Amino acid sequence: MILTGPDIVAERERGRLVLEPFHPAQVQPNSYDLTLGPTLVYYTGEVLDTRAENPFVEVEIPEDGFVLEPHRIYLGASVEVIGSNFYVPRISSRSGAARLGLFSHCTAELIDIGSIGQTTFQFHTVEPLRVYAGDRLGQVAFVRVQGDVVLYDGKYQGSRGPQPSKIHHDAPATAA
Numbered sequence: 421m422i423l424t425g426p427d428i429v430a431e432r433e434r435g436r437l438v439l440e441p442f443h444p445a446q447v448q449p450n451s452y453d454l455t456l457g458p459t460l461v462y463y464t465g466e467v468l469d470t471r472a473e474n475p476f477v478e479v480e481i482p483e484d485g486f487v488l489e490p491h492r493i494y495l496g497a498s499v500e501v502i503g504s505n506f507y508v509p510r511i512s513s514r515s516g517a518a519r520l521g522l523f524s525h526c527t528a529e530l531i532d533i534g535s536i537g538q539t540t541f542q543f544h545t546v547e548p549l550r551v552y553a554g555d556r557l558g559q560v561a562f563v564r565v566q567g568d569v570v571l572y573d574g575k576y577q578g579s580r581g582p583q584p585s586k587i588h589h590d591a592p593a594t595a596a
């Protein structure tokens with residue numbers, strides 16, 4: 421089950437979920453709009469590698485916007501710090517952005533219960549698309565859980581700004 425907008429407001433007031441900064445205008449019927457922060461990160465290597473640190477550059481989005489190009493992944497961050505020890509936040513594009521061909525995450529939509537931070541958008545665009553810092557491109561919904569809760573304590577805890585992949589830090593899988 422997904423919290424309604426009024427329940428998101430009430431649960432935030434009870435301290436059961438984090439949405440900071442909070443603006444009532446960003447509350448939607450069953451989600452909260454997420455805003456693009458001022459920086460974007462993209463990788464510079466020709467081939468990305470799951471077992472190595474991938475070089476990247478960080479750019480400030482100019483006042484007149486930054487054009488996202490297809491065939492590239494851009495990492496951005498939500499202005500909002502989000503999370504909950506009681507619900508699972510789930511992020512997605514706002515429909516208005518999706519209607520322009522913008523994917524705001526690259527299949528990583530689930531935020532772990534107990535993970536509190538600025539969400540990393542993984543932007544992928546179908547056509548060249550100009551975006552601006554402050555655009556409300558994403559949204560977060562809060563899903564009720566069932567079962568015992570184990571709070572997240574992973575490598576992206578407390579994220580601020582766009583976070584490149586840290587998958588190369590994973591311990592190698594042991595042979596079966």
Ligand SMILES: Nc1ccn([C@H]2C[C@H](O)[C@@H](COP(=O)(O)OP(=O)(O)OP(=O)(O)O)O2)c(=O)n1
Pocket residue numbers: 511525528529530531532533535538539540541542572573574575576577579587
């Ligand atoms: N679009 C997303 C998806 C996830 N996260 C953050 C919150 C999640 O709680 C954390 C970890 O997500 P996953 O468990 O999906 O990622 P990994 O398994 O790679 O990381 P870990 O090993 O830390 O669990 O990353 C994020 O900021 N933005």
